[in-house]
Amino acid sequence: MPLLVKIALRNLLERRARSLAAGAIIGVGALVLVAGGAVIDASSRGIRQAFTASFTGDVFIAEKAGAPVSLLGLASEGGPEPAPYLSGYRRILAYARSRPETRAIAAQVTTYAGVNVYGNENREDALATVLFGIEPESYRKAFDNLTLVSGRYLRPGEEGILLSREEEEALRGELGVELRAGDRVSLAGLGRCAFCARDVTVRGIFAFRGLDPLEAASGGGLHIAYVDAATARALRWTVGPPSARDPWSFILVRLKNPADARRYIAGLNGWLATERIDARAGDWKEASGGFGLIADAMRIVFAAGILAVAAVALIVVMSALAMSVVERTAEIGTMRAIGAQRGFIRRMIMVETLAVSLVSGGIGAALGAALVGVLDLARIGVTGSLPRMLLAGPVFRPVVSASSVAWALAAVVVAALFAQIYPVSVALKVEPVRAIQAE
Amino acid sequence: MAIVRLDRVRKTYALGKTEVAALRGVTVDIQRGDFISIAGPSGSGKTTILNLIGCIDTPTEGTVEIDGSVTSGLGDREITRLRQRKLGFIFQAFNLVPVLNVRENVELPLLLGGERAGRSERGAWIDHLVAQVGLDGRAKHRPSELSGGERQRVAIARALVTRPLVVLADEPTANLDSRTAEGIIELMKRMNRELGTTFVFSTHDARVVALADHVISLEDGLVASEERRERSYAAAR
Ligand SMILES: Nc1ncnc2c1ncn2[C@@H]1O[C@H](COP(=O)(O)OP(=O)(O)OP(=O)(O)O)[C@@H](O)[C@H]1O
Ligand SMILES: [Mg+2]
Numbered sequence: 160m161p162l163l164v165k166i167a168l169r170n171l172l173e174r175r176a177r178s179l180a181a182g183a184i185i186g187v188g189a190l191v192l193v194a195g196g197a198v199i200d201a202s203s204r205g206i207r208q209a210f211t212a213s214f215t216g217d218v219f220i221a222e223k224a225g226a227p228v229s230l231l232g233l234a235s236e237g238g239p240e241p242a243p244y245l246s247g248y249r250r251i252l253a254y255a256r257s258r259p260e261t262r263a264i265a266a267q268v269t270t271y272a273g274v275n276v277y278g279n280e281n282r283e284d285a286l287a288t289v290l291f292g293i294e295p296e297s298y299r300k301a302f303d304n305l306t307l308v309s310g311r312y313l314r315p316g317e318e319g320i321l322l323s324r325e326e327e328e329a330l331r332g333e334l335g336v337e338l339r340a341g342d343r344v345s346l347a348g349l350g351r352c353a354f355c356a357r358d359v360t361v362r363g364i365f366a367f368r369g370l371d372p373l374e375a376a377s378g379g380g381l382h383i384a385y386v387d388a389a390t391a392r393a394l395r396w397t398v399g400p401p402s403a404r405d406p407w408s409f410i411l412v413r414l415k416n417p418a419d420a421r422r423y424i425a426g427l428n429g430w431l432a433t434e435r436i437d438a439r440a441g442d443w444k445e446a447s448g449g450f451g452l453i454a455d456a457m458r459i460v461f462a463a464g465i466l467a468v469a470a471v472a473l474i475v476v477m478s479a480l481a482m483s484v485v486e487r488t489a490e491i492g493t494m495r496a497i498g499a500q501r502g503f504i505r506r507m508i509m510v511e512t513l514a515v516s517l518v519s520g521g522i523g524a525a526l527g528a529a530l531v532g533v534l535d536l537a538r539i540g541v542t543g544s545l546p547r548m549l550l551a552g553p554v555f556r557p558v559v560s561a562s563s564v565a566w567a568l569a570a571v572v573v574a575a576l577f578a579q580i581y582p583v584s585v586a587l588k589v590e591p592v593r594a595i596q597a598e
Numbered sequence: 599m600a601i602v603r604l605d606r607v608r609k610t611y612a613l614g615k616t617e618v619a620a621l622r623g624v625t626v627d628i629q630r631g632d633f634i635s636i637a638g639p640s641g642s643g644k645t646t647i648l649n650l651i652g653c654i655d656t657p658t659e660g661t662v663e664i665d666g667s668v669t670s671g672l673g674d675r676e677i678t679r680l681r682q683r684k685l686g687f688i689f690q691a692f693n694l695v696p697v698l699n700v701r702e703n704v705e706l707p708l709l710l711g712g713e714r715a716g717r718s719e720r721g722a723w724i725d726h727l728v729a730q731v732g733l734d735g736r737a738k739h740r741p742s743e744l745s746g747g748e749r750q751r752v753a754i755a756r757a758l759v760t761r762p763l764v765v766l767a768d769e770p771t772a773n774l775d776s777r778t779a780e781g782i783i784e785l786m787k788r789m790n791r792e793l794g795t796t797f798v799f800s801t802h803d804a805r806v807v808a809l810a811d812h813v814i815s816l817e818d819g820l821v822a823s824e825e826r827r828e829r830s831y832a833a834a835r
Contacts, residue, residue, distance in 0.1 A: 497687055
């Protein structure tokens with residue numbers, strides 16, 4: 160073993176308590192990084208999956224508008240408004256179909272309505288509902304997100320509505336009427352389309368198979384219902400481009416490999432620009448109206464926490480090492496006097512710091528991975544829609560990814576490299592004459 | 599031939615606003631094979647002169663020449679190399695590396711000089727030195743397991759391992775009882791005779807001074823007297 164490694168390691172052993180304390184801090188840091196990373200990973204994976212599989216697809220294409228557009232419409236001052244129709248719908252559709260990465264394509268037209276039991280004149284009883292106007296066949300291929308509690312799915316070409324179980328229960332609770340497949344409900348337009356009205360047949364009552372992000376976001380104040388596109392269009396104030404007989408607001412693309420989304424979106428936007436189509440492609444986060452930003456927010460909060468912990472750990476480790484350097488002033492001075500170059504002293508302290516950091520960081524990361532494994536095996540049940548979404552499903556199943564371990568270790572190494580700057584500079588300032596003076 | 603030469607060396611320390619003149623113009627020649635005691639009362643400049651010869655301090659005025667080269671122009675790297683190659687150090691407080699055992703402590707200066715470990719003739723040389731200082735049975739012991747006298751003997755072996763021109767020892771016996779102290783000086787003297795290594799040591803102890811071949815007496819930062827004695831074992835006894 161090289162001499163300086165020998166000296167460094169023995170010094171660490173000699174100052175066992177301090178080395179252990181410094182190591183424990185680094186180890187806990189690595190553990191938190193790995194375990195926290197796994198939870199965050201699971202969570203953002205869960206949120207992404209919940210959205211892309213249920214509503215947004217991997218790629219979301221909408222007409223450009225003056226305000227941010229999401230699946231729920233156009234953010235405007237007086238509340239959301241229906242998003243404009245796509246002017247280049249057919250060409251975009253053809254483009255998406257031609258791309259080999261595309262797995263499924265659905266089109267959607269969104270609007271809002273008050274849903275009321277047929278024949279009830281009291282508008283107060285209507286439940287505010289976001290209507291997703293779809294073409295049943297292609298939509299179901301793209302989003303297999305509904306479980307029918309009763310009735311059946313929409314059929315191509317027919318008018319009809321699928322109500323969520325929650326909405327049906329809410330109507331039943333208010334009006335005491337049980338809705339079944341075949342019953343009719345009346346839809347009243349909202350906002351600028353307040354005088355639009357339409358009656359439709361309930362074809363089925365559904366429950367979201369995965370999660371209901373809208374319920375999670377709005378606390379149950381808003382419902383989602385599926386209608387045929389013609390019904391949705393009839394409840395919109397805006398008209399489509401003259402060229403299109405059956406206009407759509409959105410095209411949603413699901414990819415064979417969701418990891419391709421970023422590249423796909425960039426390519427599509429380039430194509431839209433060269434074709435002078437006034438539309439824009441975005442990812443699921445845009446489609447979800449920023450709600451998906453929760454995942455990012457969590458990451459940022461987590462990263463900020465990590466930074467704070469890392470800063471504290473860094474200072475503690477740094478001062479612990481600086482302290483043992485100061486204690487060894489005479490020893491370092493002696494080494495310098497009998498012929499140690501500054502570089503030797505620097506390497507000696509570096510080896511010490513790195514040894515503590517890497518060993519304890521490694522142990523911490525391993526413990527973190529073990530902890531995640533235990534959490535995974537524990538199959539912790541999660542209740543509540545928002546927690547379920549944040550923890551990626553009804554059972555919490557965090558998984559340690561190689562990349563999060565690599566990140567944790569890289570963070571530890573970077574921290575160690577920072578932590579040693581100060582002790583090394585203290586050590587390098589020790590003059591040979593301190594061999595005598597320090598005693 | 600002088601292997602160390604101090605020429606009109608002055609050293610002043612700044613002490614707050616005042617200045618302390620530790621050496622006030624000292625000219626000394628040290629010959630190869632000398633066995634020199636620097637004597638003098640406390641504060642006379644003994645430590646200062648040894649630090650200047652050992653290149654761990656620099657003169658305010660005048661020059662220090664080691665083996666023909668003037669040290670004042672050298673950078674930290676060259677000075678360190680010079681110390682490693684040509685000088686050996688024995689300290690009052692022994693200053694062994696606590697985490698290294700006896701043999702490793704003796705080997706340390708060679709490794710600091712960039713020599714690779716494990717060459718057999720070098721191993722034999724280290725073993726020889728450890729045996730010479732009477733510690734062959736304790737080669738694997740840590741300094742904390744040794745007495746003061748034993749630690750100083752390790753230090754002597756460490757100082758000699760690079761076959762330096764000069765070994766410098768500032769009060770090497772001050773932390774030892776007088777019998778052990780004499781034993782240490784005698785060991786140094788024996789090594790001086792056997793290896794021809796020059797030794798320069800400082801001491802307060804008149805009995806230790808008596809063992810030297812050559813005594814430089816300092817007083818108030820100046821050389822007060824210089825005395826050379828007959829070089830013989832009889833005189834040393
Ligand atoms: N670092 C320093 N700063 C200020 N003054 C110093 C310093 N080192 C030594 N001196 C002064 O220089 C003078 C010579 O000191 P030096 O240590 O060389 O004496 P010494 O002969 O070794 O004394 P002692 O026998 O007590 O060890 C003393 O007056 C001392 O106070
Ligand atoms: Mg002194």
